[in-house]
Amino acid sequence: MATLIECDSLSYRYEQSSVWAVKDVSFTVDEGDYICVVGENGSGKSTLIRMVIGLIKPMGGGIAFKGIGHNEIGYLPQQAPVQSDFPASVMEVVLTGRLNKKGFLPFLGKSDAMAAEANLERLGALGLRRRAYRELSGGQRQRVLLARALCASEKLLVLDEPVTGLDPLAQSEMYRIIRELNEGGLTVLMVSHDVAGAVRAAGRILHMDTEALFFGNTDRYLLSEPGRGFLSGVAPRDIPPGAPHGADADITKDAHPKREGTSDV
């Protein structure tokens, strides 16, 4: 399997903060992967993703893009409360996903509109295309933003907390859509609070607590110490029988408290 993105000991520390938000995290994203980044609040998950998509620059380490351009990432941001009065139609929102293909060309054409409609249809949201974005429900908004992400990339989707804040039905819909996209060949890198949902869905898990406590296949994660600790509340029947296969280069660390001595990797 071809590697798309290789992250090598990424570190980041926010301004005015003395502790690292992300420290020495290495992982790879391979073609066809379904990786879920899990961890508690403040464990650096979102910071890590923000580095991968280029919103912030890593302070240490590097990111190598292989077979994928920096701007070929379909990004679904964490749901922000939309300004209640923001005027935008669904089509206008989805079409912004096509801008990265345009380079310096200023105008969008008919092919862009067709691509946007095709992606809305793929997500069962074509009926929304003339609606105002601000009048949609949370689940509908997520579909529209996912359609925008699909317009931006046919290779890699980066999803930041895609199911947070959705009702249970919309959550399972979202998981189904993401799984189908992954089965259709898209690589998925997802950040989630919902560990139970993540281990059910993802082929590989990256468990963050500033450092990477675990990176590897989901079935091995379930047996690892960080995995068992984190999933103690999850019933065994929720655990998938056989997770998809990924690379074998697993980094399994002990879940020792991180401030108790810095282990150089």
Added chain:
Amino acid sequence: MFDMIREMLSFDFIIKALVVGILVSLCAALLGVSLVLKRYSMIGDGLSHVGFGTLAIAVSLGLAPLQVSIPLLLLAAFLLLRISESSRIKGDAAIALISSSSLAAGVVVLAMTVGMNTDVCNYLFGTILAMKNSDVYLSVSLASVILVLFALFYNKIFSVTFDEGFARATGTNAKLYNMLIAFMTALVIVVGMRIMGAMLISSLIIFPALTAMRVLKSFRQVIICSAILSVCCFFAGILISFAFDTPAGASVVLVNLVAFLVFAAIAQAGKLVVVKEVK
């Protein structure tokens, strides 16, 4: 009514003010939608106050006001954008500090040199008599540049306004477009400040966008509606100013206020109808 318009258009200075004013209203309305939605309205307000300061300095040194104000205001736009991006709450306060300081500096400079006369009042609240021929040429060319830039970067500006994070993740240089918006705003303010006055010019940016947003739901509709509204309100304001001998800038602002109230009422009425239908 038509006789009055014909009579008004027979004055050379009014034609000049109308040409410049309509172009400025158009540019201000287009940029205003983005500025209001990005919560950058304070930048427009801050820039107009800094503009007063630069105007005062230019006048007291006997220099051409536009030529001095333009580079200084571009610099101010750069700084104000950096401040408001760095941290939201402190940014607001910092912009307020900068605005009132430059206003104060302008007033002091004017009082020490040319004295506090009607000119000062004109800088603050605008005058329709301000436009010289050279000013008209410069204003028209700057406004044309802004219109062309806006048309070329319309899609990027929407993308950056709607979701800066996504725009940056997919390779759009959001900082560049933010800067472009701030620079274009600075130019609009410089050009429009003489007619509308330093105190009133920012309303030209904010009002049409807010008014259009009351009833319309897509970005394109709001842009088009706010451009049309802005031009109509400007024309009506000048007409009222001519008919009743009221100050031009203030008349334009009041017409904008009326338009806003009308649109807000329409929006409320629309909501009531929807509620009734649901019941």
